[in-house]
Structures are given as structure tokens and as C-alpha cells.
Amino acid sequence: MTKITMTVNGKAASKDVSDNTLLVEYIREHLRLTGTHVGCDTSQCGACVVHVNGQAMKSCTMLAAAAEGATVTTVEGLATSKDDLHPMQVAFKENHGLQCGFCTPGMIMTATDMVKRYQEAGKELTEDAIRHELEGNICRCTGYHNIVKSIQDGASKMTAA
Amino acid sequence: MTEGIGARVLRKEDKRFITGKGRYTDDIIEPNQAYAAFVRSPHAHANVKGIDASAALAMEGVVDVLNGHQLTGDGIGNIICGWGVTSKDGTPMNMGAWSALATEKVRYVGDAVAVVIADSAEIAKLAAESVVVDYETLPVVVGSVEALADGAPQIHENAPGNLIFDWEIGNKEPTDAALASAEHIVEMDIVNNRLAPNPMEPRSAIATFNESEDHYTLYTTSQNPHVARLVLSAFYNVAPEHKLRVIAPDVGGGFGSKIYIYPEEITCLWASMKTNRSVKWTSDRTEAFLTDAHGRDHVTHAKMGFDKNHKIVGLRVNTKANLGAYMSLFSSATPTYLYATLLSGQYNIENVYADVQGVYTNTVPVDAYRGAGRPEASFVMERMMETAARQLGVDPAELRLKNFVKEFPHQTPVIMAYDSGDFAANQKQAMDAADYKGFEKRRTEAAKRGKLRGIGFSNYIEACGIAPSAAVGSLGAGVGLWESAEVRVNPVGTIEILTGSHSHGQGHETTFAQIVAERFGLPTENVAIVHGDTDKVQFGMGTYGSRSGAVGMSAIVKAMDKVEAKVKKIGAHVLEASEDDIIIEDGAVKVKGTDKQMLWHEVGLAAYTAHNIPEGMEPGLKESAFYDPSNFTFPAGCYICEVEVDPETGVTKIIQFTASDDFGTIINPMIVEGQVHGGLAQGIGQAMFEGVVYDPDGQQLSASYMDYCMPRADDVPMYQVMHQSTECPGNPLGMKGCGEAGAIGSPPAVINAITDAIGNNNLNMPATPSAVWAALQEASKQAAE
Amino acid sequence: MYTTKYHKASDAANAASLLGASPEAKILAGGQTLIPTMKQHLAAPSDLIDISGIAELSGVTIEQRKKLGVLKAKGGETITIGATTTHYDVANNADLAAVCPAITGLAANIGDPAVRHRGTLGGSIANNDPAADYPAALLALGATIHTTSRDISADDFFTGMFSTALNEGEVIKSVSFQAPANAGYGKFPVPASRYAMVGVFVAKSIDGDVRVSVTGAGDDGVFRHAGLEAALSSDWSSASAAGVNVGAEGLLSDIHGNAAYRANLIGVMAKRAVDAA
Structure with a gap:
């Protein structure tokens, strides 16, 4: 057991966990933040994507110990306050970008990361670019049509915000 | 009415999902929870000679290791198929025994022989690896054709030659006669590839036995918690029905795979009783590939005859359906009554005959997966029609148009009586939207860029809302297929709808609220939908087969009829008017032609205070209904797919996919379009990407996302989705159902388009780049010869 | 685990x-x-x-070629990439993209964005997955792998599927190579995993040496393709690459594609790599 400390959604978290604990287990089992999901064993579905030090990463493919001292944001911490929604969350709702909701947290975390990167680089986030950027996120319900639309809309909402 | 029928109301359920507050089974932790890990067979076919769990039992943190002999010793019953199919010769189907934990023999890779219960999931998994099972391996067979061959390994003693049933439908002699005298014959071998359903949420269960109350609670990923409770109690003897609560909380997709009651749920409940701990099991993805019921897997030979005017005179179909190692809950119905009954397609065919052999193999059990039998039927019909058009040298749209059923009701030779539709209207809408006329120009332009462009049609019809209980009962169903609803108007006027349908992505919390809003003129925020908990909701049949609209909502309408009748009585009494003059609109009960009214909440209060209600009336305002449909519903449509193939690599890109559907009345177009999008991606997935592959030893070579290709965002296009509807006469809202159409209609459109592009009709699904490239090589070789 | x-x-x-x-x-x-x-x-x-937090193992340095008093041709800079440099950081290094766009483009298409944020060059080559991208690049670029105990040429480093020349207790610190005069990478992903079914890296050094390496296709990991090297040495053009008859011997067959298909893809990807260069 090792004490692993990090900042999760703006709050200090510290838990004694075994060295083989995955970041997703730390988040789900130890912090009980269950919005981050596990949908595969091979790092492909993206249901577990969180932001570590501001970058999207697959929390199922990372040890909690490797995130010692890191700043982690999960879907629960994306909005600035409890009563608020992040513009990307609003966009997913308004564009029917989710059905069963299981892949949604990972999709939203991937989407906010991608928009941030493109906006910082001054690159245009085209439909093709969004589809390419979603390579690591699998959805079985929506056929991606409305996820792509949500991200297009979320990107403009994030620019406006 | 901005929130009523036809309105694009945003989903009420979304907030919890977009903020990470959804509550799925694996999110739940019970106090005193232990974890189950299954010891699974690495062999596809073997005798179990012994199980040595001593090393596991010695590990710290291991609570117990339980096996199949203990399970059957405790009276836990075998898993059953709930639909009996009778063979041609009148004999019942040959169902082999399926124990939740195998005792004497394992029959597929993944068959569980024991379960470890431990303090953590990791300990359970490690301990399961340490259980030593003595297997005596047996010869293996994985394909249905091979399993029926002489000398094939025998999988179940009571299914000689691995034949479960040899079933038939239609008019055999007239069909053969019609084919014998036909002007043109089209004949094809058609394979429908085996798929893994892959809802993104893996299956999970938490079972808790409360010894002091002698009561069980099961949280599970189910599309139909009441059916789960019924079979768990009535057939598997896990617990009596009134001592078992089944809760299906948020469920992350199902697509059929979460209809069935699997060995894991049964075992967790039983193990909870044995160990006096809550027992949790969550599948990982590879375990899902090894245990979730697969879909499709048909091998078909079909022969269609045309007269000199290109009218279809007959169709004869033989299908060998691979049902895997055991018969899953609806496995017998899927390749029979849900498949061959649609082999008339959208066409007026006097003579149709089909026979289907259900076959045991050493593979994962096969059952209904999104579409269930109907995608297989539409694939046969629409591949045949496109091929016929090519062989006859006529336009595929015109050949179909010539043969459409044009008058309704229409009785087919294969049971179904189509009630409504306008197939030509859907076809025209799709052709206009897809600019079919401009295709040849686009093909020429693509050729200049070195690309092969192709176009393909699929005019599908399916049967939903399955269907009058007495009718399905006569066909072998072990259950009735009605639905229930309860409408509870609270004293403050808010409404709870308790439904036997179950939402696992379909948006019932929104759509169901919309029909209440429409009926009583209330905002949808005043309506709550309660589902998924057998302690809260009356018995219901659950969600599959696109039935929640046509059957589930019809039950709600029926209950609302009763509420409305009582409200009118109360209104007439309080407002001192005749019941005939009472109208309900804009959230008020009004007397026609006057300004007298009671607000909706005042009616609720009146009903519950009972200070001033008609004499003899019971207080309260709560009504329930059970709705049994009078017929199937028949969604239909026309799909057109346009592709470009890169001849160097065989890569196919879908340039445009156009879908014109007839779903009858649409409550929420936004949600319906979303259902079509998802269905199309699954159908395109079947056509181009997905396929479960076994090696000859029965090992799955595609048991993770490294090898099973799930469609990704860059694999699919933006879809053109549109509607051209005729109202369904069979239910009060005129609905037909939309959940499966996309998956049913799209595979033939895709394959017809690719084969058109490459000039070789010999192409199986999935049409991967390597398969398309090989077909291109074959075509150029043939051209050279 | x-x-x-x-x-x-x-x-x-x-x-x-x-x-x-x-x-x-x-x-x-x-x-x-x-x-x-x-x-x-x-x-x-x-x-x-x-080793992910070790500063000395991360980052890209580009050392300009010594001026020879002649007109400066493209290439020749010495590029060093630290072992723990992520794919994302390689892909988005503008200075690197200016001197060797083939390597930044390759990095930009490894895995998915989340994987690129975390995955590293060192991890990729130490594992020597037969379908990984970086081994193809390093082999074609004639790179040197610098470890805590020695320098190893890429030719010696990749010793077969999932196997390298690394000894026990030896840690990769960085790789270095000379920026090519011209290079390109053509990748055909396995539809499911998106790993390379075939990846072909073509490189021409400033001295005119041509090296072509192939990943994904070989039954013993990354390899150099003599036929393509010969063809492109005499004529650096996509037509020349397309003219090479690539045989199927020694190539992988699996559920995603057989050896004949992979052989075809080697030719097509080589052609496209030259076009991209």
C-alpha cells in the first residue's frame, strides 16, 4: 500500500492503495466518482478518458501511482459549479449526442480536450478532424452522427464562452 | 403543444449522464460485498473429469469456490429456451441441458465450471486462475454446415446429429412448381455473419441474500427485469418470485444481449445465499465476447423465380442457423418466426417456402441481436432482388417497384398480414434525396479519380411490436407479449407512469412523458417515468423487438383512457356539468362552451381528498392497463447506399447513406432519428467491419477490440434520414417502431453498393478491405480468362 | 493485474x-x-x-548541420528524441516538423489522442511490436539508439518480433538520426486495432542512400525491403516503387488480411510514402 495524493476536480485526494491500482480504479472505487467508466480491456473504447494535467488520457491504462501529484479532471468536475454545465455538456444534450450514456463521459472529456487543442493551435476543427480525433472512443448507440454534431456545436459554444 | 406528439423535446434523462451521475450496476457497491470470478473452459468441447480448487481455497481473501454439482445439488434448474419450435415431422425441438455451471461436459470456450467468491475482484480473478480443472478434450465443430455433416462431434445427447429442429413454413409444392416453370431463376448462397452485440456497458450483477428476511435482491444489466425475475424463480428455482427483487438501474445499451438470463446472474444469486455475502460480478470485454449471446450466423441457399414480365413467381429458401452450444432464451424463435415470416419482403409473392435447421455447435449461444431474424431475412430478399436486377439487366428500383405489395391488408404465404405501408413512396423519397438519377455521372467522375463508385438499394420490411399473445402462444412462445402500464396522478397533479418497458438508451423518460403531456396538456417536467424495478412496477415484458412504442406506449394510452374517464366524472360532478361536455386541455378540466374549469392539480386533490366526488366512486386517481396488440406492426423503408472503393487497397468509403422509413406516428423525431443513426451504424458494421471468427478448435480469434472491428466515427458518414409514413391501424397511436430498422435495412444496401462498384457479386460480410481487394482480384482474373 | x-x-x-x-x-x-x-x-x-518524470529523457533537440560552404540542401540536421518524449510532443514539435515531417506525421497517427498524450517513443521501440510505427522509421532513417550503457544502430537493435538487443538492466535514453533529404511514411491500419497492417517508411539520406523499411507485415517484425530500396535508389519516384513486385513470402496472414494482401499493401504504401515525401 502506498499513499497516493492528487488533485481531483479541484479537491485534494489522498488514498492508500496498492501499487497495481489503476487510475480508473482509484477514481471509481476509492473516490467513488463513478462517471468514469470501463468498457474494454484493451485501451480502445475511451469510456475511461479523464484529463491528467490538462491532457486527455485513458485512466484504465495508467497506474494511480503514476498520477501522484497530478491534477485530474473527471466528467464530474468539468462544469464550474454544481448548477452549471460545461458548454460541451450542453451541446451533447441539445444535439442528442447520447443514448445509453455509458460512453458519454469519455466522449465529452475527449471532445473538450480536442477542442482546446485545436483552438490553441488555431486549427479548424472540421467534421473529418472530429471523426479522426474520435478514433479512441467507441459508441454503440448513436452511430456517431449526433456526437459529431454535438462536438461541432460544443466547439462554437466553447469559443463563445 | 410544444412538448406533445411530434415535438423534438430534449431528453429529460440526459443531465445525469452528461454529468457522470448515471447509476449503472457496476457503480453500485453493497455493504459486505464480495466478488465473483468464473472458472471458464479454455476448451470448446471437453469432459470435465475433476476440479481441484484447493489452491484457490487456500488463498487469503477467498470466501469460497463453488461448482456445478453443488449448484444442481441445491436444486438450481437448467437454463431454458422459452420458445418451443416444432419440426416438419411434428416432433418438438431437441433442447439439451444447460446448467449455469457445467458439471460433466463443457461445450464452448468460456463455458463456466466453477465460481470463486473473494473479498476483491482481483483476488477472485487470481484464485480462479489457480483452480485446476481436469479436462478430457473432445472433437470440436464450429460451423452449422459442418455440425450437420455425417460423423460430426455430438454436442448434446438428445440432439442427434446436432439437429435441434428442422422447421418449415410456406407452401412447398406450389413453390417448387412455380420455380420449375419460371422464366428466370436467380440462385444464391448467402452467409449472414456472426456478430457480437457489444453494448458499451459490459454485463454486471450484484446479488444480495438477506437471511433474516429470506429475501433476494438482484441489480443487473437487464432489458426486462420482470422476465428475469420470472425465469429465475419459476425455472431456475433460485428464489420464489415474491422473495426476489430485480432492479435494472441505468443500463448502458442492450441490443438484445441483455434480454437473456445468463449463468452469471443465476450463480451470483445462489452464491450470495451460499456465502451470505453480496456477490458482484462485472464482465470484462473479452468475457463479454465469450459469454454474451451472439447474433446472426446463418448459411442460406435461396432460389427465386421470375416470369417473363419480371414478376416474382416463387421463392425457396433453406437456412442453417447456428445456435451455438446451448439454446438461449429466444434462440429458436429468431431464425424461424422472426426470420422466415419475412421472406416475402415488400413483394407480392404467391409462393414462398422456407425450411430452417437449428444446429448445435461448440460456440457461444446465439440469440436475438438488434433486428433478430429480420436483418437476415432482409439480407436474403434484398441481395436476391439486386442480383436479379443485374441478371435480368433491369434497373433495381424498377424491378422492386414492379413487385411491391400495393394493397393492404396483404396476406403473405408466410403468416404475416401486412396492415399498411406505401413502399413506392419511401422508394421515391429515398431516390430523390440520393439523386439516383445523377449517379452515373458521379460514377464517371469517380473513375477519373481512380475510384470505383457503386450504388445499392435495400427495401426492407420488418415485423415489430411482437405481437398478439394468443398468436405467439400458438407458435410456441412461452410468454405473452403484451405490456403493462400504471398511470398515477398524485394529489398535487404530477404524474408517475409505471411502465413494464425498460429504457437502456431509448429515451423513454422523455418520449413516454410526451404522450402524457399531449393527452392532459401538462408540461413533461410534471411527468416522471418509473421503470426497471420489480418492487416498484407491476409485471411487464420489457424492451426488445422495437416494442416499447407500439406496445408499451399503447398500454400507457389505455391506462390514460381510464384516468381520463374518471377525471371527466370528477370534473362533471364538481363543475356541475354533463360528462359529455367535459374536455381536458391545457392542464385543465373544462366545461365546453363555458369558462368553468378545474385546474389539473385541483382534480388530483379532489380525487384524493374525496370530499366531493361522485357517490360510489373510489377515492384516488390511479389506473393500470395491460395492452395486448392485435397484430405485429410493419415498419418498412427504402435505403440507398453509395460507396467508393479504392481498387489499390480495397478500402470502401460510404459517400452517402439515405434512409427513408415508414414508422407510422412519430412521437419525438429527434429520438427516432437517433435510433436510425445507431441502427445504421450497426448494420454498416455488420456489412463492412464486424465478424466473430472462430478457429477450427473453437477458439474465438476476435475476442477483443484489437480484432473485432467496432465501427468508429471515421468509418461512417453523416446519414440522410427521412420519413414517409403511413399510420399503423393496429394501435391507438398509429406507431410501428423504429429501434431496429437501421440495422435491418442497411447491410444489403451496403453490399449491393460495393458489389456494384467492384463488378463482382461474390462478396461476403464483413466486406473488409482485404475481402473487397480479394473480390477485385477474382473479378479481374475472371475478366482475363 | x-x-x-x-x-x-x-x-x-x-x-x-x-x-x-x-x-x-x-x-x-x-x-x-x-x-x-x-x-x-x-x-x-x-x-x-x-521513468516518465525524468527530465533528461524527454524532449527533442535539433543540431544544425555544419555549413560546408556549399548551397544548403534539405536535411542533414542531427535530431535527437528523448525516450520518454510522448507521441503527442513529437507530433506537435514545429521545429522537428520543419526538418523531418515524416516523423512528426508518423507520431500524429499512432494510436488515438489519449494514447499519444501518454505513449512514448522509447516504449514503442523497446517493445518492438511487429505492428508498431516507430521501428519502421528508425530502421529506415538509420537511427542510433542510445542506452544507459551504449549506442546501438537500429539495424542491430530490432532483432525480431517483440525482441530487441537490449540487455538486462539497460534503459533507452534517446534515439538520434540525421534528418533525411526526403522521407515519407505510408500506413495502412488494421481496421479493428488501428495498428499498422502494413507501414512502409521510405527515406533518402543527404548522401543519397535509400532505405525502405516495412512494419506490420513481416512474420518476424520490422524489416528492410531490398527490392524497394533498389528501385528507389535508381529512381526515387512513386512509379518506381509501384513497379516493384513484392512477394508474399515471410509475410503475416491473420484474420485481417493474408500475406498476398499484405504484399499488395507494401507496394501501395511504398508508393504513397514516396508521394507523401
Whole structure:
């Protein structure tokens, strides 16, 4: 057991966990933040994507110990306050970008990361670019049509915000 | 009415999902929870000679290791198929025994022989690896054709030659006669590839036995918690029905795979009783590939005859359906009554005959997966029609148009009586939207860029809302297929709808609220939908087969009829008017032609205070209904797919996919379009990407996302989705159902388009780049010869 | 996954000594291959030595070529990439893109965005997955792999599927290579995993030497293709690449594509790599 400390959604978290604990287990089992999901064993579905030090990463493919001292944001911490929604969350709702909701947290975390990167680089986030950027996120319900639309809309909402 | 029928109301359920507050089974932790890990067979076919769990039992943190002999010793019953199919010769189907934990023999890779219960999931998994099972391996067979061959390994003693049933439908002699005298014959071998359903949420269960109350609670990923409770109690003897609560909380997709009651749920409940701990099991993805019921897997030979005017005179179909190692809950119905009954397609065919052999193999059990039998039927019909058009040298749209059923009701030779539709209207809408006329120009332009462009049609019809209980009962169903609803108007006027349908992505919390809003003129925020908990909701049949609209909502309408009748009585009494003059609109009960009214909440209060209600009336305002449909519903449509193939690599890109559907009345177009999008991606997935592959030893070579290709965002296009509807006469809202159409209609459109592009009709699904490239090589070789 | 002991290494030497201390220890960089392997119980390292935070192992340096007093041709800079530099950081290094766009483009298409944020060059080559992208690039660019104990040429480093010349207790610190005059990468992904079914890296050095390497297709990992090298040496054009008859011997067959298909893809990807160069 090792004490692993990090900042999760703006709050200090510290838990004694075994060295083989995955970041997703730390988040789900130890912090009980269950919005981050596990949908595969091979790092492909993206249901577990969180932001570590501001970058999207697959929390199922990372040890909690490797995130010692890191700043982690999960879907629960994306909005600035409890009563608020992040513009990307609003966009997913308004564009029917989710059905069963299981892949949604990972999709939203991937989407906010991608928009941030493109906006910082001054690159245009085209439909093709969004589809390419979603390579690591699998959805079985929506056929991606409305996820792509949500991200297009979320990107403009994030620019406006 | 901005929130009523036809309105694009945003989903009420979304907030919890977009903020990470959804509550799925694996999110739940019970106090005193232990974890189950299954010891699974690495062999596809073997005798179990012994199980040595001593090393596991010695590990710290291991609570117990339980096996199949203990399970059957405790009276836990075998898993059953709930639909009996009778063979041609009148004999019942040959169902082999399926124990939740195998005792004497394992029959597929993944068959569980024991379960470890431990303090953590990791300990359970490690301990399961340490259980030593003595297997005596047996010869293996994985394909249905091979399993029926002489000398094939025998999988179940009571299914000689691995034949479960040899079933038939239609008019055999007239069909053969019609084919014998036909002007043109089209004949094809058609394979429908085996798929893994892959809802993104893996299956999970938490079972808790409360010894002091002698009561069980099961949280599970189910599309139909009441059916789960019924079979768990009535057939598997896990617990009596009134001592078992089944809760299906948020469920992350199902697509059929979460209809069935699997060995894991049964075992967790039983193990909870044995160990006096809550027992949790969550599948990982590879375990899902090894245990979730697969879909499709048909091998078909079909022969269609045309007269000199290109009218279809007959169709004869033989299908060998691979049902895997055991018969899953609806496995017998899927390749029979849900498949061959649609082999008339959208066409007026006097003579149709089909026979289907259900076959045991050493593979994962096969059952209904999104579409269930109907995608297989539409694939046969629409591949045949496109091929016929090519062989006859006529336009595929015109050949179909010539043969459409044009008058309704229409009785087919294969049971179904189509009630409504306008197939030509859907076809025209799709052709206009897809600019079919401009295709040849686009093909020429693509050729200049070195690309092969192709176009393909699929005019599908399916049967939903399955269907009058007495009718399905006569066909072998072990259950009735009605639905229930309860409408509870609270004293403050808010409404709870308790439904036997179950939402696992379909948006019932929104759509169901919309029909209440429409009926009583209330905002949808005043309506709550309660589902998924057998302690809260009356018995219901659950969600599959696109039935929640046509059957589930019809039950709600029926209950609302009763509420409305009582409200009118109360209104007439309080407002001192005749019941005939009472109208309900804009959230008020009004007397026609006057300004007298009671607000909706005042009616609720009146009903519950009972200070001033008609004499003899019971207080309260709560009504329930059970709705049994009078017929199937028949969604239909026309799909057109346009592709470009890169001849160097065989890569196919879908340039445009156009879908014109007839779903009858649409409550929420936004949600319906979303259902079509998802269905199309699954159908395109079947056509181009997905396929479960076994090696000859029965090992799955595609048991993770490294090898099973799930469609990704860059694999699919933006879809053109549109509607051209005729109202369904069979239910009060005129609905037909939309959940499966996309998956049913799209595979033939895709394959017809690719084969058109490459000039070789010999192409199986999935049409991967390597398969398309090989077909291109074959075509150029043939051209050279 | 099995239990393991996690160590955070302070520098490369410390990592090497920790690694040497236990025969079952493994280096953990981004973990994008190792962690999934451990989760599936296919690897059980007793100790994990995390090198991801070590500053000296990360980053890209570009050393300009000495002026020779002649007109400056393209290429020739010495490029060094630290072992723990992520795919994302390679892909988005503008200076690197200016001198060797083939390598930044390659990095931009490894895995998916989340994997690129964490996965590293060192991890990719140390594992020598037969379908990984970087081995193809390093082999074609004639790179040198610098470890805590020596320098190894790429030709010597990749010794077969999942196997390298690394000794026990040896840690990759960086790789270096001379910027090519021209280079390109053509990748055809496996539809499911998106790993390379075939990846062809073509490179022409400033001295005119042509090297062509192939990943994904070989039944023993990354390899150089003599036929394509000969063709492109005499005529650096996509038509020349397309004219090579690529045989199927020694190529992989699996459920995604047989050897004949892979042979075809080698030709097509080589052609496209030259076009992209």
C-alpha cells in the first residue's frame, strides 16, 4: 500500500492503495466518482478518458501511482459549479449526442480536450478532424452522427464562452 | 403543444449522464460485498473429469469456490429456451441441458465450471486462475454446415446429429412448381455473419441474500427485469418470485444481449445465499465476447423465380442457423418466426417456402441481436432482388417497384398480414434525396479519380411490436407479449407512469412523458417515468423487438383512457356539468362552451381528498392497463447506399447513406432519428467491419477490440434520414417502431453498393478491405480468362 | 493485474540500477502497451520502474548541420528524441516538423489522442511490436539508439518480433538520426486495432542512400525491403516503387488480411510514402 495524493476536480485526494491500482480504479472505487467508466480491456473504447494535467488520457491504462501529484479532471468536475454545465455538456444534450450514456463521459472529456487543442493551435476543427480525433472512443448507440454534431456545436459554444 | 406528439423535446434523462451521475450496476457497491470470478473452459468441447480448487481455497481473501454439482445439488434448474419450435415431422425441438455451471461436459470456450467468491475482484480473478480443472478434450465443430455433416462431434445427447429442429413454413409444392416453370431463376448462397452485440456497458450483477428476511435482491444489466425475475424463480428455482427483487438501474445499451438470463446472474444469486455475502460480478470485454449471446450466423441457399414480365413467381429458401452450444432464451424463435415470416419482403409473392435447421455447435449461444431474424431475412430478399436486377439487366428500383405489395391488408404465404405501408413512396423519397438519377455521372467522375463508385438499394420490411399473445402462444412462445402500464396522478397533479418497458438508451423518460403531456396538456417536467424495478412496477415484458412504442406506449394510452374517464366524472360532478361536455386541455378540466374549469392539480386533490366526488366512486386517481396488440406492426423503408472503393487497397468509403422509413406516428423525431443513426451504424458494421471468427478448435480469434472491428466515427458518414409514413391501424397511436430498422435495412444496401462498384457479386460480410481487394482480384482474373 | 512494486526513478542511471536489481523488473514509461498486457495477465513484472518524470529523457533537440560552404540542401540536421518524449510532443514539435515531417506525421497517427498524450517513443521501440510505427522509421532513417550503457544502430537493435538487443538492466535514453533529404511514411491500419497492417517508411539520406523499411507485415517484425530500396535508389519516384513486385513470402496472414494482401499493401504504401515525401 502506498499513499497516493492528487488533485481531483479541484479537491485534494489522498488514498492508500496498492501499487497495481489503476487510475480508473482509484477514481471509481476509492473516490467513488463513478462517471468514469470501463468498457474494454484493451485501451480502445475511451469510456475511461479523464484529463491528467490538462491532457486527455485513458485512466484504465495508467497506474494511480503514476498520477501522484497530478491534477485530474473527471466528467464530474468539468462544469464550474454544481448548477452549471460545461458548454460541451450542453451541446451533447441539445444535439442528442447520447443514448445509453455509458460512453458519454469519455466522449465529452475527449471532445473538450480536442477542442482546446485545436483552438490553441488555431486549427479548424472540421467534421473529418472530429471523426479522426474520435478514433479512441467507441459508441454503440448513436452511430456517431449526433456526437459529431454535438462536438461541432460544443466547439462554437466553447469559443463563445 | 410544444412538448406533445411530434415535438423534438430534449431528453429529460440526459443531465445525469452528461454529468457522470448515471447509476449503472457496476457503480453500485453493497455493504459486505464480495466478488465473483468464473472458472471458464479454455476448451470448446471437453469432459470435465475433476476440479481441484484447493489452491484457490487456500488463498487469503477467498470466501469460497463453488461448482456445478453443488449448484444442481441445491436444486438450481437448467437454463431454458422459452420458445418451443416444432419440426416438419411434428416432433418438438431437441433442447439439451444447460446448467449455469457445467458439471460433466463443457461445450464452448468460456463455458463456466466453477465460481470463486473473494473479498476483491482481483483476488477472485487470481484464485480462479489457480483452480485446476481436469479436462478430457473432445472433437470440436464450429460451423452449422459442418455440425450437420455425417460423423460430426455430438454436442448434446438428445440432439442427434446436432439437429435441434428442422422447421418449415410456406407452401412447398406450389413453390417448387412455380420455380420449375419460371422464366428466370436467380440462385444464391448467402452467409449472414456472426456478430457480437457489444453494448458499451459490459454485463454486471450484484446479488444480495438477506437471511433474516429470506429475501433476494438482484441489480443487473437487464432489458426486462420482470422476465428475469420470472425465469429465475419459476425455472431456475433460485428464489420464489415474491422473495426476489430485480432492479435494472441505468443500463448502458442492450441490443438484445441483455434480454437473456445468463449463468452469471443465476450463480451470483445462489452464491450470495451460499456465502451470505453480496456477490458482484462485472464482465470484462473479452468475457463479454465469450459469454454474451451472439447474433446472426446463418448459411442460406435461396432460389427465386421470375416470369417473363419480371414478376416474382416463387421463392425457396433453406437456412442453417447456428445456435451455438446451448439454446438461449429466444434462440429458436429468431431464425424461424422472426426470420422466415419475412421472406416475402415488400413483394407480392404467391409462393414462398422456407425450411430452417437449428444446429448445435461448440460456440457461444446465439440469440436475438438488434433486428433478430429480420436483418437476415432482409439480407436474403434484398441481395436476391439486386442480383436479379443485374441478371435480368433491369434497373433495381424498377424491378422492386414492379413487385411491391400495393394493397393492404396483404396476406403473405408466410403468416404475416401486412396492415399498411406505401413502399413506392419511401422508394421515391429515398431516390430523390440520393439523386439516383445523377449517379452515373458521379460514377464517371469517380473513375477519373481512380475510384470505383457503386450504388445499392435495400427495401426492407420488418415485423415489430411482437405481437398478439394468443398468436405467439400458438407458435410456441412461452410468454405473452403484451405490456403493462400504471398511470398515477398524485394529489398535487404530477404524474408517475409505471411502465413494464425498460429504457437502456431509448429515451423513454422523455418520449413516454410526451404522450402524457399531449393527452392532459401538462408540461413533461410534471411527468416522471418509473421503470426497471420489480418492487416498484407491476409485471411487464420489457424492451426488445422495437416494442416499447407500439406496445408499451399503447398500454400507457389505455391506462390514460381510464384516468381520463374518471377525471371527466370528477370534473362533471364538481363543475356541475354533463360528462359529455367535459374536455381536458391545457392542464385543465373544462366545461365546453363555458369558462368553468378545474385546474389539473385541483382534480388530483379532489380525487384524493374525496370530499366531493361522485357517490360510489373510489377515492384516488390511479389506473393500470395491460395492452395486448392485435397484430405485429410493419415498419418498412427504402435505403440507398453509395460507396467508393479504392481498387489499390480495397478500402470502401460510404459517400452517402439515405434512409427513408415508414414508422407510422412519430412521437419525438429527434429520438427516432437517433435510433436510425445507431441502427445504421450497426448494420454498416455488420456489412463492412464486424465478424466473430472462430478457429477450427473453437477458439474465438476476435475476442477483443484489437480484432473485432467496432465501427468508429471515421468509418461512417453523416446519414440522410427521412420519413414517409403511413399510420399503423393496429394501435391507438398509429406507431410501428423504429429501434431496429437501421440495422435491418442497411447491410444489403451496403453490399449491393460495393458489389456494384467492384463488378463482382461474390462478396461476403464483413466486406473488409482485404475481402473487397480479394473480390477485385477474382473479378479481374475472371475478366482475363 | 498481478501485484507489483512501483518505483519512481530519479534519473536514467537510477532507473538502470533499479532495473538491474530485479530480474523480473520492467521499465514503465507511458505504459500504453505494458499496462494492457499486465491487465490481461500476460505480463507479471515484480517491479515497475517509472521513468516518465525524468527530465533528461524527454524532449527533442535539433543540431544544425555544419555549413560546408556549399548551397544548403534539405536535411542533414542531427535530431535527437528523448525516450520518454510522448507521441503527442513529437507530433506537435514545429521545429522537428520543419526538418523531418515524416516523423512528426508518423507520431500524429499512432494510436488515438489519449494514447499519444501518454505513449512514448522509447516504449514503442523497446517493445518492438511487429505492428508498431516507430521501428519502421528508425530502421529506415538509420537511427542510433542510445542506452544507459551504449549506442546501438537500429539495424542491430530490432532483432525480431517483440525482441530487441537490449540487455538486462539497460534503459533507452534517446534515439538520434540525421534528418533525411526526403522521407515519407505510408500506413495502412488494421481496421479493428488501428495498428499498422502494413507501414512502409521510405527515406533518402543527404548522401543519397535509400532505405525502405516495412512494419506490420513481416512474420518476424520490422524489416528492410531490398527490392524497394533498389528501385528507389535508381529512381526515387512513386512509379518506381509501384513497379516493384513484392512477394508474399515471410509475410503475416491473420484474420485481417493474408500475406498476398499484405504484399499488395507494401507496394501501395511504398508508393504513397514516396508521394507523401
